[in-house]
Amino acid sequence: MQSTLPPLRALQAFESFGRLGSVTAAAKELGVTPGAISQQIKILETQLKIPLIMKDGRRASLAPAARSYHDLLSAGFAKLQQAQGLLAERMADRDVSISGLPTLLLKWLNPRLHRFEAAHGSASFRLEATHVEPEPQFLNHMFRLTYGAASEVHPHRRALFHDVCFPVCAPEFLARHPEASDPEALGSLPWVDIDWGPGYASVPRLGDWLAAQDQPRPRQKPVSIHSLSGSALEAVASGQGVALAQHSFASMDLKLGRLVRLSEQSIPMPEPYYICWSPMLLEHDVSRRFLNWILAEARSGQGADRFSIRQEN
Structure with missing residues (x-):
């Protein structure tokens, strides 16, 4: 098993050739001659003791046995580029x-x-x-x-x-459903759900707020379910229904009058x-x-x- 790494220039030439599909393109990318690319690939083949390139007439391509090797090399060079990007960001x-x-x-x-x-x-x-x-x-x-x-x-x-959470709706929705300000009626109204996914099962939803007020959970399915809280709040602002909103996310819309807080009672985020x-x-x-x-x-x-x-x- 080969334990000594081949020369970096040879690896770079091979990776560029395999990714771009031609010696000429690899030479142009690396700023060398096509002959230099071919020479470095031959050096790599000699050290690895396997053919890396096969030719079909005048067209060259990766040998089947070299494809998985090239995939790993490409991933490694991508990491090097990422590291260089990090440094460039820092220097900038x-x-x-x-x-x-x-x-x-x-x-x-x-x-x-x-x-x-x-x-x-x-x-x-x-x-x-x-x-x-x-x-x-x-x-x-x-x-x-x-x-x-x-x-x-x-x-x-x-x-x-x-953060803390409480129910909100649009002013127009409240005008159509004045009973929304009553916790006893809230569970029977159209509502918008927020579901961050299984990794956040403890994040409260409207049913949890209702339960904290000793009220039954919503009696119907939500009109829509959103993985983004911001998307759900936009749906509520458009008049789709009621949602349990986080104070930090809803505060600006409350100030602007796009949303209305339906209760002073709140429950905390975990x-x-x-x-x-x-x-x-x-x-x-x-x-x-x-x-x-x-x-x-x-x-x-x-x-x-x-x-x-x-x-x-």
């Missing part, structure tokens, strides 16, 4: 990059970002909305806003806030929302300022002390 010193749950970015962070500029001057933000938790090393150049136990995979985390980061990220002054700001912003209405981040010597 973009102001603040943030990965976050879609509705958390849309409904909670976005309406507040102008306050950071007012307090700390202009900054450039790059926002990536995704449910997929990034690999921990990606937090060397971005923050992650997430929920609950998902935060535990990241090197450093701090709770932002512990876990907090978190911001996550790595120590390397905080080497940048703007990142430290952003972290201080967002923690203070999240806790400003909760009587919490301001949490300060300072660069360690």
Whole structure:
């Protein structure tokens, strides 16, 4: 079994040839001559002791036995490109990059970002909305806003806030169904469900709020089910029915009059929302300022002390 890695140039030439399908294209990509590509592939064949290329007339292609080897090499070079991208992002010193749950970015962070500029001057933000938790090393150049136990995979985390939930509907819906403000009637009205998936089974739904008020759960199926809280709130704002909304997601629509809160009674989310980061990220002054700001912003209405981040010597 071959234990010594072949020369990197030979691997690179072979990977480029297999991906692009010709010696000429590989040579152009790597900035060398076609002869150099062919020579490096021959070096690789000699070291591996297997044929990597087969020819059909003047056309060359990967040998069948070399295809799985090439697939693994391509995956490895893709990782190298990804690592280079991480370094390029860091060297570019973009102001603040943030990965976050879609509705958390849309409904909670976005309406507040102008306050950071007012307090700390202009900054450039790059926002990536995704449910997929990034690999921990990606937090060397971005923050992650997430929920609950998902935060535990990241090197450093701090709770932002512990949200609460209550029923909401559109003003037009309430005008058509004035009984919606009565918990006893709420379970018989059209409603919109929010289902984050099996990994979040403990997140409360409308039936849980009704049960907490000693009322029966909804008596009919929801008119629609949404995996995104923001999508569900838009459906409710359009008049489809009632939904259990999180305060952090519904607050702006409540202020704008797009939604109406149906009860002062609320139930808590089982876990907090978190911001996550790595120590390397905080080497940048703007990142430290952003972290201080967002923690203070999240806790400003909760009587919490301001949490300060300072660069360690």
